[in-house]
Amino acid sequence: xxxxxxxxxxxxxxxxxxxxxxxxxxxxxxxxxxxxxxxxxxxxxxxxxxxxxxxxxxxxxxxxxxxxxxxxxxxxxxxxxxxxxxxxxxxxxxxxxxxxxxxxxxxxxxxxxxxxxxxxxxxxxxxxxxxxxxxxxxxxxxxxxxxxxxxxxxxxxxxxxxxxxxxxxxxxxxxxxxxxxxxxxxxxxxxxxxxxxxxxxxxxxxxxxxxxxxxxxxxxxxxxxxxxxxxxxxxxxxxxxxxxxxxxxxxxxxxxxxxxxxxxxxxxxxxxxxxxxxxxxxxxxxxxxxxxxxxxxxxxxxxxxxxxxxxxxxxxxxxxxxxxxxxxxxxxxxxxxxxxxxxxxxxxxxxxxxxxxxxxxxxxxxxxxxxxxxxxxxxxxxxxxxxxxxxxxxxxxxxxxxxxxxxxxxxxxxxxxxxxxxxxxxxxx
Ligand code: FCB
Numbered sequence: 382x383x384x385x386x387x388x389x390x391x392x393x394x395x396x397x398x399x400x401x402x403x404x405x406x407x408x409x410x411x412x413x414x415x416x417x418x419x420x421x422x423x424x425x426x427x428x429x430x431x432x433x434x435x436x437x438x439x440x441x442x443x444x445x446x447x448x449x450x451x452x453x454x455x456x457x458x459x460x461x462x463x464x465x466x467x468x469x470x471x472x473x474x475x476x477x478x479x480x481x482x483x484x485x486x487x488x489x490x491x492x493x494x495x496x497x498x499x500x501x502x503x504x505x506x507x508x509x510x511x512x513x514x515x516x517x518x519x520x521x522x523x524x525x526x527x528x529x530x531x532x533x534x535x536x537x538x539x540x541x542x543x544x545x546x547x548x549x550x551x552x553x554x555x556x557x558x559x560x561x562x563x564x565x566x567x568x569x570x571x572x573x574x575x576x577x578x579x580x581x582x583x584x585x586x587x588x589x590x591x592x593x594x595x596x597x598x599x600x601x602x603x604x605x606x607x608x609x610x611x612x613x614x615x616x617x618x619x620x621x622x623x624x625x626x627x628x629x630x631x632x633x634x635x636x637x638x639x640x641x642x643x644x645x646x647x648x649x650x651x652x653x654x655x656x657x658x659x660x661x662x663x664x665x666x667x668x669x670x671x672x673x674x675x676x677x678x679x680x681x682x683x684x685x686x687x688x689x690x691x692x693x694x695x696x697x698x699x700x701x702x703x704x705x706x707x708x709x710x711x712x713x714x715x716x717x718x719x720x721x722x723x724x725x726x727x728x729x730x731x732x733x734x735x736x737x738x739x740x741x742x743x744x745x746x747x748x749x750x751x752x753x754x755x756x757x758x759x760x761x762x763x764x765x766x767x768x769x770x771x772x773x774x775x776x777x778x779x780x781x782x783x784x785x786x787x788x789x790x791x792x793x794x795x796x797x798x799x800x801x802x803x804x805x806x807x808x809x810x
Contacts, residue, residue: 386758388450392496395767399433403471406462408498413556422773450489454496464500465517496540509568519578526586541596542572563637577648594657602666625650657714663695686719693745700749717762719776730782730793
């Protein structure tokens with residue numbers, strides 16, 4: 382069990398709040414959340430968990446939990462309110478304080494540079510559809526790398542570029558809310574190019590470990606062609622180029638061209654030190670129709686409050702496959718479940734389904750690890766209930782309940798369970 386870290390994950394826009402404080406610029410999510418109908422409960426991240434002001438209290442919670450690591454993201458528009466150029470020292474100072482407080486608590490910070498909150502000023506210049514945004518991202522990476530790389534050992538460039546590209550530009554469920562496959566494919570390529578350029582920038586800044594966080598959904602089904610297509614879409618589209626294999630064949634019929642320039646694939650394939658794996662569920666598919674001829678089949682097992690099938694075996698299958706195909710050190714950078722938790726003044730919020738979910742997924746992960754998978758850590762999503770993107774505050778993923786009107790934090794049973802589980806693992810080392 383050496384080298385294994387137990388942690389929890391969050392992201393800036395989902396928890397920080399303080400949206401117009403200390404010189405923070407606007408992000409695409411500030412603007413998107415204000416579009417009528419974009420967010421289920423009409424909410425925004427303006428206040429969220431008020432973590433910007435309550436980070437000390439939240440670190441005390443992490444300490445109580447016995448976390449060894451904490452994965453958070455930096456808000457690009459806090460650091461560079463216009464996306465590039467002018468640096469906002471107060472923005473950097475917040476993460477400086479956060480990192481120092483984590484280190485003081487004995488918790489290793491894992492930093493993600495981009496968890497979806499693109500500065501609005503860059504969106505106005507084309508956002509990820511524009512190649513320039515990849516360069517702007519590398520500049521931002523270097524600034525944060527130089528400021529925090531001396532204390533933060535591990536940097537991830539992007540969180541789930543699949544969501545940024547496809548949910549942001551094709552299905553329109555996420556910011557910036559476009560519905561255009563050509564825009565999505567441009568965004569996908571520029572996100573990856575930005576990743577590659579940022580890897581170089583972070584190395585130049587002296588950052589120790591650099592990685593990338595991708596979301597995966599192992600695909601199951603009878604129809605080979607549908608399985609292959611969905612597998613490319615969910616699991617290979619971003620990974621293959623990063624591994625130096627170039628893009629897989631397109632999962633789309635008659636796809637619009639991608640803006641690949643000479644040398645891009647080499648930049649994208651710059652070696653990284655770890656792969657972050659986000660896993661929530663699997664996909665079951667059959668042949669479908671249209672641009673992306675895949676049909677999703679109904680779950681065979683109970684689902685979470687997101688409607689996502691609970692399928693721990695999928696995590697095991699995924700880890701084994703990634704170990705085989707990438708031979709890279711792996712971290713589970715997100716895994717967890719939403720359930721409709723209620724708090725009525727008790728000391729503990731009972732969430733038996735989440736306890737079972739976490740236990741079964743941790744067991745699946747450890748089974749893979751015992752069979753030789755180079756798994757280095759596990760981060761539960763999420764430390765706190767938070768702003769769940771298009772679902773607003775209607776979905777609760779936290780192991781700690783947040784009573785939004787009072788901002789009180791109440792550990793759920795799953796937090797107590799995780800705490801005991803971590804303790805037991807440390808003893809058995
Ligand atoms: C992932 C996101 C994270 C959270 C979970 C539920 O796709 O990275 O921010 O929303 O899903």
